[in-house]
Amino acid sequence: MSDTSKPNKEEILSRLFTLITNHLTAQNSGQFLKYQNPSDLDKKLELDLPEGQSDWDQIFSYVEKYLTYTVKTNHIGFSNRMWSGANLTSIIGEMISAISNTCASTYESAPVSILIEKYMIKQMLELVGFQKGEGQMTTGSSNANMIAMLAARNEVNKTIKTNGLFVQPQLYAFVSQDAHYSMDKAANIIGIGTDHLIKVKVTSNGEMDLRDLEISIQTVKEFGGIPFFVSATAGTTLRGAFDDINGLLKLRDNYGFWLHTDGAWGGSAILSEDLRNHYLKDIERVDSFTWDFHKMLGTAMICNVLLFNQKAGTLNQLCSAGNTSYIFRDEEDNQGESFNLGSFSLQCGRRVDSLKWFLDWKFKGRKGLAKKVERFHQLCQKAESIITATPELEMLVPRNAFNVCFRYKVPNHLISKNEFNLKLRTDLYHSGLSLIGFGYIKSELCLRLLITNPKTDEESLHTLFKTIVEAGNKLLVAA
Ligand SMILES: *Cc1c(COP(=O)(O)O)cnc(C)c1O
Numbered sequence: 001m002s003d004t005s006k007p008n009k010e011e012i013l014s015r016l017f018t019l020i021t022n023h024l025t026a027q028n029s030g031q032f033l034k035y036q037n038p039s040d041l042d043k044k045l046e047l048d049l050p051e052g053q054s055d056w057d058q059i060f061s062y063v064e065k066y067l068t069y070t071v072k073t074n075h076i077g078f079s080n081r082m083w084s085g086a087n088l089t090s091i092i093g094e095m096i097s098a099i100s101n102t103c104a105s106t107y108e109s110a111p112v113s114i115l116i117e118k119y120m121i122k123q124m125l126e127l128v129g130f131q132k133g134e135g136q137m138t139t140g141s142s143n144a145n146m147i148a149m150l151a152a153r154n155e156v157n158k159t160i161k162t163n164g165l166f167v168q169p170q171l172y173a174f175v176s177q178d179a180h181y182s183m184d185k186a187a188n189i190i191g192i193g194t195d196h197l198i199k200v201k202v203t204s205n206g207e208m209d210l211r212d213l214e215i216s217i218q219t220v221k222e223f224g225g226i227p228f229f230v231s232a233t234a235g236t237t238l239r240g241a242f243d244d245i246n247g248l249l250k251l252r253d254n255y256g257f258w259l260h261t262d263g264a265w266g267g268s269a270i271l272s273e274d275l276r277n278h279y280l281k282d283i284e285r286v287d288s289f290t291w292d293f294h295k296m297l298g299t300a301m302i303c304n305v306l307l308f309n310q311k312a313g314t315l316n317q318l319c320s321a322g323n324t325s326y327i328f329r330d331e332e333d334n335q336g337e338s339f340n341l342g343s344f345s346l347q348c349g350r351r352v353d354s355l356k357w358f359l360d361w362k363f364k365g366r367k368g369l370a371k372k373v374e375r376f377h378q379l380c381q382k383a384e385s386i387i388t389a390t391p392e393l394e395m396l397v398p399r400n401a402f403n404v405c406f407r408y409k410v411p412n413h414l415i416s417k418n419e420f421n422l423k424l425r426t427d428l429y430h431s432g433l434s435l436i437g438f439g440y441i442k443s444e445l446c447l448r449l450l451i452t453n454p455k456t457d458e459e460s461l462h463t464l465f466k467t468i469v470e471a472g473n474k475l476l477v478a479a
Pocket of ligand 1: 082139140142143179233236237262263264292304
């Protein structure tokens, strides 16, 4: 750099783009992580260097360290989470959002983003089949689940928004035991309390047991409580089970609760006609539905959509509060339509998440994204068949859809199966070979394989299981 004290913006940006290009092209080589324990990593990062240096070399040195020790989520070895490295189109959208730095709350500050978000919500309502509906992008399915529960709360009793929950009949929400923990958080936040979130038993394949649900609802009613909200999970976090929407709709007809569907993970099946028919039948009749584009579909984080059915106008009524005259003004020729999405939202500042979503959608189209999801689904089938054909491995439960729950078979007389498989997973992680999720099904530990990386193919699956078997064999000798 010609003058290190005051380089111009162009020099800084070209230095930055070289780093970015190198990082993105090296994403799938070597190991997915140079693992360091927290105290070693802390030393290497030198977070304590003096501040206020206005030194670009120092800044770039931190950026380089960040990239060196970051988890390469694009890497084929990374199958721990429900997402992996982002689509290039959405990376472009994300970067443009960062560079243009605006707030997607008002038409005044973000005209293009607002129109894109409205356009995409309309596309999604059509896709799901919601009539007279509306929707919004939120900060993720946790938040979307909470907003859905809040909407149900205010619908069951229109005075709660202004009067609060004081001296009201007791409200009860219902989810399956395997539902996401964000539901517990939602019960806390919206004021019904976590004890008022009833966890319904699951059947042997991990779906909500509708008989148990009905009994719980009746018990609540006998004691004067109001069953106001049921959330079906479309793709449970650990086992990937889909709750029976048709059965839940019948119960809704009887008991009148709000039926939400949390499709954060498995909701992407909606893009494929075949998978939709199989896993999400009757979804167009539920009251609300959310799913994450930042999971299976590969949009950069965060990218979520929450949709309401037959309830246009609810979001504004639900989320607006306080004096907002300083910020929200309708455009002159708006023809009764609001372009200030901030008033429909619980946030004031809203990051522009719409651009990356739109660019992904335009680039791949519904068909292209459907193909992606169908391919992941086929690869999960393949993974299951490899496991069943490998003597050292076993499925802990049969696969429902996208989650493959398996473990290394440990001879009975040896140490506990759980301990062994947890150690196996930790060894693979620390050696930078592979990061696989895990969880407990009825206190038995399973390794949970999720496929979200477009680079995964049959060959890489064989390699992955070979790596796991080899590491397991080594561990067995040492045990
Ligand atoms: C991931 C997940 C969530 C949480 O979604 P975020 O976007 O991470 O907040 C909620 N429900 C289910 C079923 C999930 O898999």
